[in-house]
Amino acid sequence: MALSALSAGNALWGTMEEVDTTVTGGRIDFTVRSLLNKLTIVQNQVGYVQFNILSFDELLKTAARCKKPLTRDEIAFIESIFYGDPRKYGFFGERTVPQLTVVTPKKDVVYVDKTGHFLMKGAATEKYAQIKRLIGPDLVLTSGVRLPVKQLLLFVKKMANSGGDLRLASNSIAPPGFTFHSVGDFDIGKVGLGQYNFTEKFQETDVFKKLYDGGYIAIRYTANNLFGVRYEPWHIKVTGGFETA
Numbered sequence: 001m002a003l004s005a006l007s008a009g010n011a012l013w014g015t016m017e018e019v020d021t022t023v024t025g026g027r028i029d030f031t032v033r034s035l036l037n038k039l040t041i042v043q044n045q046v047g048y049v050q051f052n053i054l055s056f057d058e059l060l061k062t063a064a065r066c067k068k069p070l071t072r073d074e075i076a077f078i079e080s081i082f083y084g085d086p087r088k089y090g091f092f093g094e095r096t097v098p099q100l101t102v103v104t105p106k107k108d109v110v111y112v113d114k115t116g117h118f119l120m121k122g123a124a125t126e127k128y129a130q131i132k133r134l135i136g137p138d139l140v141l142t143s144g145v146r147l148p149v150k151q152l153l154l155f156v157k158k159m160a161n162s163g164g165d166l167r168l169a170s171n172s173i174a175p176p177g178f179t180f181h182s183v184g185d186f187d188i189g190k191v192g193l194g195q196y197n198f199t200e201k202f203q204e205t206d207v208f209k210k211l212y213d214g215g216y217i218a219i220r221y222t223a224n225n226l227f228g229v230r231y232e233p234w235h236i237k238v239t240g241g242f243e244t245a
């Protein structure tokens, strides 16, 4: 028992060493690029909406069906990111999902019409309804439930755009396994603001001011937070975790 736990730990450490080479550029670069390509193919196959709640096992099956099976290197890379310690590259957020293979049953989520996103049934849908009542038609849900596979795509995309720099990537996107989007948090914006909803411009909108002044929201990542995550005024905290606001 103790022996198997030890060897599992060693295996994990081995793959963590590989991830570190990404920072300086190495053979992982190829893995990252190839993985990004395969994840994009699977997203196109299952559709943008369903991809948000796709499980890891479904990813493997769909990739194989598309004749783009994940390689051992790609799976080892995913596991090293998911199960590794992100403090090594400056991300101090807490783990939200213990298992890469987590499945969220469809009955536990609600699709929010015309948004392309789901919310977790319960606290998240209640919070969203409360905010929707306050703001009205100007409010849009810009991101909801994201299981590890979707978070992996966002993270790998950000890595590719950051020259493989994990520190840079994790400053704006939590690694898979470490996002509260997997357990209830969601992002909101103002209708018509598009991608600017994910910039500090959102803070200047009447939508943000109404919410903030009303004390309706608790922001997960406040300015100069201790978690190594940029300030995200559009991210609504729903459940658990450190109290940051």
Ligand SMILES: [Zn+2]
Pocket (backbone or CB within 6 Å): 143, 181, 185, 186, 187, 232, 234, 235, 236
């Ligand atoms: Zn968010």
